[in-house]
Amino acid sequence: MQNTLVEQNSPPVDLKPRMSLAWVGKAFLIALSLLIVYLLGTNLAKNPSLFANIILSGLQMGFVYAMIALGYTMVYGIVKLINFAHGDVFMVGAFVSYYLVYRFNFQNWPALFFPDMPPMVVVVIGTISVIIIAMIVCVLLATTIERVAYKPLRNAPRIAALITAIGVSFFLEFFGALNFVFSPRFIPYTRPFEVVAWYIDGSGIHSIVAGTQPPANAITFSNIFLIIMIVSILVQIFLQFLVKQTKMGIAMRAVSYDKPTARLMGINVDQVISFTFAIGAAFAGLGGVLYAIAYSSINTQMGILPGLKAFVAAVLGGIGSIPGAFVGALIMGQAEALTMGFISTPMRDAVAFAILIIVLLVRPTGIFGEPENEKA
Template sequence: MVYILGKNLIQGPEIFTQFVISGLQLGFVYALIALGYTMVYGIVKLINFAHGDVFMVGAFTSYFLVERFSLHIWPAAIWPDMNGTLVMIIGTITVILISMILCILLAVTIERVAYKPLRNAPRIAALITAIGVSFFLEYFGALNFVFSPRFIPYKRPFEVVAWYIDTTGIHQIIQGTPPPENAITFSNILIIIMVASILVQIFLQFLVRRTKMGIAMRAVSFDKPTARLMGINVDQVISFTFAIGAGFAGLGGVLYAIAYSSINSLMGVLPGLKAFVAAVLGGIGSIPGAFVGALIMGQAEALTMGFISTPMRDAVAFAILIIVLLIRPTGIFGEPEAEKA
């Protein structure tokens, strides 16, 4: 069976499925960023455009930890007889956690220095500040003594294992041996990104619905002055929200770098904007909405690359934003907000 779509000749459903798998990988990464957008907006009604740059900082932090300090193999230095797979698992988790912690510290600092003084100012002031912080992080990071404006090859902290699916089942791809023609391939990177993103979604649902901090977050989101009168530390809740969102953006940055093996100081711009589109599509302020919107965005981008052309993928992403704002401004899961008197 042959389908002719745009300029591409797509042979059989296997190629379509391969693009769907690529879209899942992208979508799950976008979800990790979009969750931060939607949480911050839900609490302080701020679109934090610096969020994508926190994602970039997470990727570069992991790069330095792996490339300069070889932290991904630290268990082998302490326990030389440890199994190699276990060394990579523990080392990679260590790299991810340190990257997340640094992103959390950065985001909390930004919130305290740049956003907190503007909390009672008009929204446009905070929005302009967020854009300014974003530019500062991007172009400060572009300095050669900080990160770099060039694309830098990223050394993965673990070995990539790939499989292919054909009519006989699932088989591991032997290194140096190409998979059979028309086979569907995937790797452990996709599995790691998918599992991490789903676990984050479950954790956030539990946090917001089942914990005291989650109840406080919902109270602050609904009415800050009343929440403060009830004894809730509003400043602490807001800082915690920024911290959680930044931690998961840092996680997304590390996983994105692992998946695509190249980083630079502007790498957070487009993923950050597309994650914002995903949050709007799903209903900004809704955690499930951000997750679903990100998966839709990932599929839209991957299928555009496969069926139309690669340069069109960004245009399609922002066309989705325009269409959503015209047809359903509140997004898939969003609800209209009543205007306060």
């Protein structure tokens, strides 16, 4: 009751550390960010259209990362586990779609039953059904992993669960690399539909005719970019709705705050955890198919680095926060594309992890995360 009155009573004691050297670290960070801004600025001035193209390719990557990062952030938010196998679920999604498209030509199934259907509609329905099947396979895989490997370890130390996750991830990669499964090679991916690209220059939007080069100052983009962008944003909106509006979403939030209490409130905690894994896996599968369509080469180890970068994106945005994962993923995509464009291609992985380390140092809770209350 009198809590608010206390402030005036207590003597104003200066609690600043006596020899504050905090400015040194801050100055260092400011100098670093000024350097980055300077580098970006000069490159922008030098060649604006190249810069814009790089930004677009970064956006495309960022939207794919966003779909993977959502799974990481939700699973971490609920069971505090870095689900290493998530990147491999992404890989499995890509491979399922590869087999459906390449072996069975599955994207043409509507044409078999409805020969009169216009080809455009056939492709759209066919591709969507390929994606849905890939998502279902991923969901089954992820829930199986959760049951078999993670559930028995729910009360074990967190590191035991993390090592298990690493083990599962390895198993999927190397089992997939066996010759009778997926084989260890890089496989060219057959797209279920044709790529159409456009370019924008001073005179408007033009489509690029196959075999020709767009003019030097044009900004190019493709239908795949548009699809990835739209799908990723839709996924984001859907998840926001799921978490904020539905009963399941409320249960998820309750479980992430306090598992024992949630259980006492009559929430089936195991079911909620399985559901979280399933949702994450579905979107990882979706991301896997779109990634494969966009970059048209797949391999059993393709999921590792995108998976890790998506995790970094989730940490950057504030782990446990869905909009955070989205924003973090877009930033990661930009950082990667800009590094590839202006520094060197191989350094992109290094930059991703440098970002992680800096974020953890400066603001460990990420952009959208709330500072944690310490409690011993």
